[in-house]
Amino acid sequence: MVTEGARAALADNFLAENGWADAARTRIAGDASNRSYDRLLRADGTTAILMDAPPDTGEDVRPFVRIAMHLRQNGLSAPEILAVEERSGFLLLEDLGDDLFARLMQADPARETSLYRAAVDVLISLHGCEPMPLAACDAQWLSDMTEPLFEWYLPKDTSGLRTAFKAVFDPLAQAVAAAPHVTILRDYHAQNLLWLPERTGVARVGLLDFQDALAGHRAYDLVSILQDARRDVSTELETDMLAYYLDRVPVDPTTFRRDYAVLGVQRNLRILGIFARLAKRDGKASYVDLVPRVWNYVQRNLAHPELKPLAEVLADVPAPTRAFLEQLKAR
Numbered sequence: 001m002v003t004e005g006a007r008a009a010l011a012d013n014f015l016a017e018n019g020w021a022d023a024a025r026t027r028i029a030g031d032a033s034n035r036s037y038d039r040l041l042r043a044d045g046t047t048a049i050l051m052d053a054p055p056d057t058g059e060d061v062r063p064f065v066r067i068a069m070h071l072r073q074n075g076l077s078a079p080e081i082l083a084v085e086e087r088s089g090f091l092l093l094e095d096l097g098d099d100l101f102a103r104l105m106q107a108d109p110a111r112e113t114s115l116y117r118a119a120v121d122v123l124i125s126l127h128g129c130e131p132m133p134l135a136a137c138d139a140q141w142l143s144d145m146t147e148p149l150f151e152w153y154l155p156k157d158t159s160g161l162r163t164a165f166k167a168v169f170d171p172l173a174q175a176v177a178a179a180p181h182v183t184i185l186r187d188y189h190a191q192n193l194l195w196l197p198e199r200t201g202v203a204r205v206g207l208l209d210f211q212d213a214l215a216g217h218r219a220y221d222l223v224s225i226l227q228d229a230r231r232d233v234s235t236e237l238e239t240d241m242l243a244y245y246l247d248r249v250p251v252d253p254t255t256f257r258r259d260y261a262v263l264g265v266q267r268n269l270r271i272l273g274i275f276a277r278l279a280k281r282d283g284k285a286s287y288v289d290l291v292p293r294v295w296n297y298v299q300r301n302l303a304h305p306e307l308k309p310l311a312e313v314l315a316d317v318p319a320p321t322r323a324f325l326e327q328l329k330a331r
Contacts, residue, residue, distance in 0.1 A: 002056055011052060014090045015040070018083040020048065034059050039095060048082055051091040061091050064211040067132065070183070074129045076122060077196055077206045096206035102190035102231055116237060118205050119193055119225055120245050125202045127182040127218045127249065137184060137216025139173040142266050148273025152280060155318065155327070164313045172262045172310065179259060181215040188221040189228045218251070219260040220267075227264055227297040229271050229290050235300065257304070264301035265310065268294050276328055285329040291320045 002010075015021050023040035028049075034057035038050040053059035061084065071078035083092035101119065105112045143166060150158045150165075187209045194206030222245060226238045242260070246253045271294050275287040302311040318324050 002054065007054065010088050011050065011090060014085050014088065018092055047095040049093040049095050051093055053089040055089045059089055061086055061089055064091065067210050067213050070132050071207060075203060076126065077199060077203045078210065096194045096196065099195040100191055101193040101195060104195055105190065112237065115195065116241050117244060120241050122202045122205045123221055124245065124248050131181055131183045131215050134183065134213055134215045136181065137214040137220065139170065139177040142173040142176065143170055145270050146266060148277055149269045151273060152276040153273045161316055168309050168313050176217050176259045176262050179217050182218045184214055184216040184220040185210040186212050186214060186224065188224040189230065190225065191230055217259055217263060219256060219263050223260060223264045223267050227268060229294050232293060258306050261301040261304035261307055265298060265307065268297045279328050280331040288325050288328045291325060295320050
């Protein structure tokens with residue numbers, strides 16, 4: 001493990017080699033990974049972002065670089081890669097600013113519909129591109145990714161529930177995985193999108209945190225942004241955005257809505273488990289406060305008529321009552 005001091009020296013050398021040695025550095029909000037981000041400011045007012053992704057913690061900057069290039073080649077606003085040091089895990093990135101969608105909508109709720117529509121336009125554009133050669137979000141992956149629910153959210157031995165769940169869920173996952181694949185960014189939500197009003201069309205949406213992209217169902221990123229664990233998305237807005245998307249893409253609406261609901265259950269069950277793990281294992285109890293919202297998304301998806309058998313199986317999953325949430329935090 002590289003010491004903090006040695007890591008800082010490597011960063012200083014990287015910046016010096018690329019002409020940013022004298023820039024002022026300010027730490028900006030990171031993500032849930034081991035990566036960290038600094039904003040660099042030169043005396044002439046130019047800025048950039050330093051991504052620090054330590055390889056000894058499992059980070060790898062190469063997927064970010066490869067996917068950013070693909071997005072930019074297709075007219076989307078991933079950050080320009082200004083400099084790369086793969087071995088040490090440093091990137092120098094274009095600074096896309098601070099106008100996160102989540103922040104703009106909190107300041108002015110009247111902008112919500114237009115910003116979500118812009119985000120959906122990006123997905124329409126991305127789904128019209130040739131997908132990248134990425135690992136597939138197949139049926140096995142969809143099933144495996146629900147494991148955190150059984151390992152961390154449920155309070156007792158769950159082998160019977162897990163078996164019953166997979167017996168019902170796996171055929172649904174197979175149907176979803178059989179659909180044509182597009183590039184899915186996976187963490188596509190209002191805190192990873194930036195508004196760039198000086199640009200035009202889909203380029204007005206800046207993209208962050210896409211290094212875990214896969215090839216998968218076109219509904220995946222729609223679920224990600226329209227069932228956001230970090231902010232409430234009304235059923236009315238979700239319905240409007242789904243209709244907006246379906247009016248512009250050549251898919252069967254009935255099948256798409258079923259697949260969307262399946263992915264909504266899959267993704268949100270996984271998030272329930274991850275939030276429980278962050279509380280129980282990592283002591284990050286604040287994530288428990290987000291559990292009721294995610295639970296409501298699960299119920300919203302289970303209301304789909306074709307998911308009734310799945311709803312019956314999941315009826316044994318405990319609801320996030322106040323007492324249950326306090327237990328999660330206590331552990």
